[in-house]
Amino acid sequence: MMQNLPYFAVGEIVKGFGRGSKQLGIATANYPPSVVQLLPKNLENGVYYGFASVNKEDVHKMVMSIGWNPFYNNTERSMETHILHNFQRDLYGEELRVCILGYIRPQRDYNTIEELIKAINSDIEYADKKLNDPDYDVFKNHTFFK
């Protein structure tokens, strides 16, 4: 799981494909296929944690869902990032930088949206605690984000 980590990615934030983070109440920043296609093929799908910045502003904690989006050709993977920061603006077209540091769990098929929301909130809680570890400061302060 950890063999490809840390993994650094940079790209434009584009619109998602439909299920709608508004429905979840959890905003996600999506990468275009060109960025997703650069992921190592053996980087397992699932939920990850790490750091993120938008337009080289402050570095924040993030959780990311990596997997197959059934709404996009069934063959394309997607990378959906939730940043642990309350942005007061729309982020479409801005540059997202992420450093993926650790794996949390596989993606699951939940029966209800409430269960999915609960799972994502527990991912956020886990990442929030985990990323306080001073061992991760080197990535938070990495030149990649400067």
Ligand SMILES: Cc1cc2nc3c(=O)[nH]c(=O)nc-3n(C[C@H](O)[C@H](O)[C@H](O)COP(=O)(O)O)c2cc1C
């Ligand atoms: C941290 C995190 C964990 C997620 N875990 C799952 C999951 O286990 N199963 C799943 O079907 N979708 C999961 N998702 C994806 C959401 O379903 C997705 O973000 C939502 O449907 C919005 O998609 P859209 O931006 O393409 O509209 C997760 C998203 C995030 C940010």
